[in-house]
Amino acid sequence: GAVVSQHPSRVICKSGTSVKIECRSLDFQATTMFWYRQFPKQSLMLMATSNEGSKATYEQGVEKDKFLINHASLTLSTLTVTSAHPEDSSFYICSADGGKRGATDTQYFGPGTRLTVL
């Protein structure tokens, strides 16, 4: 089946630094990638949708200048948490859609990245 990887799997950083998380579709081309955030004991919350070659669409309440998303190729999207603070500590998960935009059954999730900001 389709595989989505994330790197790093976990990262610890100091407050004020920036952290980049990569999401790759390993054996398919992803026209659309999604970024989610999950706090302990809570459900996944969609942060933004990114389509290859265009600007990401952010959900209400998500600061686009703080969470920079780049989807430069059909197999790679990156999320950069700029000037990270302890409240940004969370589990970040990406998913990749290999079908036509809005396809119903071709969305695959990465294993997640645990971010801890000290």
Add this chain to the structure above:
Amino acid sequence: KNQVEQSPQSLIILEGKNCTLQCNYTVSPFSNLRWYKQDTGRGPVSLTIMTFSENTKSNGRYTATLDADTKQSSLHITASQLSDSASYICVPLLRDQGGKLIFGQGTELSVKP
């Protein structure tokens, strides 16, 4: 407002037993509904995907049902195993929303020996 409610919030069962998890949703317009399994510290893994015209779908020991009229779905797990301990999440897909998923809170299942 698009909402998904799952019950129970948590469940403990003995290994080998069956269980059924419930999902009520008010998502509209509705395209399909998925059930995911999420192990602690891992990304979700798809178990089943059903369109509004499907009533039931099985994947091994997992059987999902869907009643699009009452907007209810269930996930039945047969002969539970210790490895079934995870969070099970009901996820409707909004139609014409570019693949946007609405995640339920999930049911935390714990299978004990």
